[in-house]
Amino acid sequence: MTGNIFKNGILGGLIAATVMSSMVFYMKANPGVQLNAAIGFISMLLAFTFLVFGIKQNRENNNDKISFGKAFLIGLGISFIISTIYVLAWLVIFYNFFPDFIEKYSDMVLKNTNPEDLAAKTTEMNQMKEWYKSPLMVILLTFMEIFPLGILVSLIAGFFLKKK
Template sequence: MTKTILTYGLIGGVISIIGYIITFLTGHEDMTNAMIIGFASMIVGFSLIFVGIKNYRDKQAGGSITFLKALKMGLLMSLITSTIYVFVWLIVFYNYYPNFAQQYGDKIVEQMREAGSTAEQINAQIAENAKVVEDYKNPLMVILYTYVEILWVGIIFTLLAALILKKKPKQNKEEFKAWAE
């Protein structure tokens, strides 16, 4: 089970950072496209949770797996994938994109102005942006924000995979007959 978790968690992590690579190769001025590419790579990376659990169930666990065991496997794969994503974001953020929080906040305010938001709403967003920019000065907060960005996706995939892939072992007909008598 450990080998399956590590294998699929690591591959998922590599896939999840493809969004960073594509964004750098194409330029990251358009944050909307960067977010779409980033979440698409996360989704593809986390889809390996299904593959990993199914592979384990069918090839190593005799065709059955409990919800809890599938949940455990999926959560561990999600944690590995997310940790790789967070680690790479730290490298990207501190070396290539140190003004991310400010630029992202400015983009949100610009979109709010274009959408016709009230001055009160815009000022509230500016205050929230200032808090995030301040938070981003602390590496621990950068790590927490980044885990919040990605880990929930993995948790959703894990819950779905555990629900869909759980499978009770098939009972032998003769065992059933003996039990029924």
């Protein structure tokens, strides 16, 4: 079971990290261009398809039986590995290749914000800049980008793939 979790988690993590890396390097090469957030979201969902594969493989290895709880925990384990690889990839990129990311991102967001929302968005971006001064906050913020979606997909997959 753990080999199944690691295998699917690593494969999903590589997909999520590769797409995220591509988007970040595109953003760095084209400052001011706002990428479509849907691309990132879809790539995360694509990565979490390995969560479904992992649950199905475990069910097949267990005489086509799996409880919701076990399916959810397998999904959660795969989600955690995918999210961890995503975070590690971001840390490598941020600290080695794009240390001024938060400033560039903030400038891009503020440039594309409606004038009536500018004050609130400026406050939000200044808070992000403060958070990005701490490596722990960078890790937590990056983890929160992807892991909640993994929890949701784990719940849905566990519900639909359970079989007694």
